[in-house]
Amino acid sequence: MDPRTDAEVTVPNPFAPPPENANRSAWSPLDEYLWHTCDILADLLEGRLADRPLVATTARLDQGDRALAVGPGQRSTWRALGDGRYQHSNVVAVGSPALVIGSLVGSALGNSTRRRQAVRDAQPRWVVDGSGAVTLTPRRLHFANSTCELDLGWRALSAIELVAPDTFQTSFISTRGQQVMTRVHTPWASLAFVVAAITAFPAHPRLLSRGWLPSDFEQRCALLGRPCRPAAQLTAERRAH
Numbered sequence: 001m002d003p004r005t006d007a008e009v010t011v012p013n014p015f016a017p018p019p020e021n022a023n024r025s026a027w028s029p030l031d032e033y034l035w036h037t038c039d040i041l042a043d044l045l046e047g048r049l050a051d052r053p054l055v056a057t058t059a060r061l062d063q064g065d066r067a068l069a070v071g072p073g074q075r076s077t078w079r080a081l082g083d084g085r086y087q088h089s090n091v092v093a094v095g096s097p098a099l100v101i102g103s104l105v106g107s108a109l110g111n112s113t114r115r116r117q118a119v120r121d122a123q124p125r126w127v128v129d130g131s132g133a134v135t136l137t138p139r140r141l142h143f144a145n146s147t148c149e150l151d152l153g154w155r156a157l158s159a160i161e162l163v164a165p166d167t168f169q170t171s172f173i174s175t176r177g178q179q180v181m182t183r184v185h186t187p188w189a190s191l192a193f194v195v196a197a198i199t200a201f202p203a204h205p206r207l208l209s210r211g212w213l214p215s216d217f218e219q220r221c222a223l224l225g226r227p228c229r230p231a232a233q234l235t236a237e238r239r240a241h
Contacts, residue, residue: 014164015214027224030165033071033187034217040068041194041231044138045238059135059142066137068195073134073186075143075150076126126183134186138199141168141192143184150182154199162193162212170196198235207235 043049055067132145143150158171158179168189171181184192190212197207206212210232214220221228 013211014162014167015211027220030187031217031220034190034213035221035226035228036069037188037191037194038213038228038231040191042229042234044068044195045198045231045234049138057135057142058133058144059137061137062139065139068136068138069188069191070133070135071186071188072131073143073184073188074131075129075145075148076183076185077129077148078124078181078183079127080124081127134184134188134192136188136192136195138195141184141196150184154196157196157200160193160196160201160204162189162206165189168192168196194231194235198238202238210236 040052043052049066049068055070057067057070059067061067129148130145132143132149135142135144140151140153142152152170152172156172158173161169163169163183166187166189167183167185169181169183171179174180186192193212194207197204197212201207213232218228218230218232
């Protein structure tokens with residue numbers, strides 16, 4: 001048995017800066033989203049969402065639900081582009097020996113190329129499905145796109161992770177009964193992760209370790225004159241109670 005407590009379990013830090021940026025202090029666009037993420041989470045955890053202005057969204061909301069944030073996003077899915085099959089060409093050549101040999105060689109090369117491509121296409125990889133608008137609510141994530149719409153209730157997810165500061169990864173069972181792993185690339189990724197975690201994965205290592213927020217974020221906010229509400233502390237206190 002692992003002698004460490006849940007809070008001591010370490011996970012890769014998606015916010016770890018490259019060595020050359022270790023002393024960064026500039027305020028980035030992502031920092032702005034993180035600041036608002038902390039503000040939204042604080043209101044959510046303190047039961048003050050009703051005091052916040054309504055957020056406009058085109059997503060259909062269930063009764064009693066409300067949008068926490070809306071922003072740009074891109075969806076990617078872990079999947080193969082093919083199943084390993086390809087169209088095999090059989091050439092029947094007539095004519096001079098040179099013409100026959102040339103036709104057969106050309107056919108063999110074509111089949112070989114298609115076979116190699118089929119093998120490559122059968123290997124799973126992250127495939128970009130499309131871009132759209134992301135709506136986050138206390139209950140779900142909605143990704144609006146005409147061809148690859150996504151509507152995920154937090155409690156329907158099998159697993160979640162924050163794999164990069166702007167990338168929320170999850171897996172779920174589709175309506176066809178298949179396990180699907182997908183990523184939503186959005187500046188609201190940390191908000192998506194924390195709301196999903198406190199709703200359905202309260203013991204997630206990244207939630208317990210506060211690894212969804214840069215370790216120096218609150219201090220940098222204070223230094224830049226933009227005090228940040230203690231959302232990381234509130235999520236830890238929620239777990240403790």
